[in-house]
Amino acid sequence: MDEKRTVKTSKMLSRILRHDPGRVGLSLGEGGWVPVDTLLAALGGRGNRLTRAELDHVVETNNKKRFAYSSDGLRIRASQGHSVVVDLGLAAAEPPAVLFHGTADRSLPAILAEGLRPMSRQDVHLSAEVATALNVGGRHGRPVVLRVDAAGLAAAGHEFRVSDNGVWLTSAVPPGYLSRHDAV
Structure with missing residues (x-):
């Protein structure tokens, strides 16, 4: 996957997983998670064919680590930055000074x-x-x-x-x- 397509795909995923999942017929589950297979099928159904290997590449190489897989690798979500209401389930933490x-x-x-x-x-x-x-x-x-x-x-x-x-x-x-x- 070349750099131009990687960036374009990352921006598309940000738009879908942070702001407008309905754009491709998705809704975010608890914690903002979406099954990977469902995401790939929804993208493909809208003319944005993406393989799991390509998705893995985008997730792994994104310099801001905008996306995360669940521990079993079956779900994906945006790490933060949502404009849609999502409870990421993040615990309160003591910040640096x-x-x-x-x-x-x-x-x-x-x-x-x-x-x-x-x-x-x-x-x-x-x-x-x-x-x-x-x-x-x-x-x-x-x-x-x-x-x-x-x-x-x-x-x-x-x-x-x-x-x-x-x-x-x-x-x-x-x-x-x-x-x-x-x-x-």
Whole structure:
């Protein structure tokens, strides 16, 4: 599978498994899981033929580890980032003292005034590494990295969870827990 097709397939799977499973006649099961055979059949029925080996390649090579197989390998789901309601069953976790969020510079005034909100997703996405946040922010324009006082948020009662691919999730981050991380 060439790189262009891998990226195209990854984007299609993200759209289906995170945002619009009905697009191919699917519904997400508990925890956001879909049987692999059902997914492949649904894709094939819509003219997007994909083999299990090709799906394995996309899952294994996705640099953001957006997808995960169940322990038996029979089901697949998106690791996080859903705009449809899904309970991933992630347990509350103690975050590191500081987390980071990448955004575009044009969004900074609103974020510093209102805090971070999930927008069209279920959760705010945070990372443990500046480099990851910088990469995320760069997808939307000139990147800015925000430092999140995760320890302070946790002490104030905010719950954190961490997805299978290491993305930290929380419901919101009030502006008082944010500062600009200028070492970019």
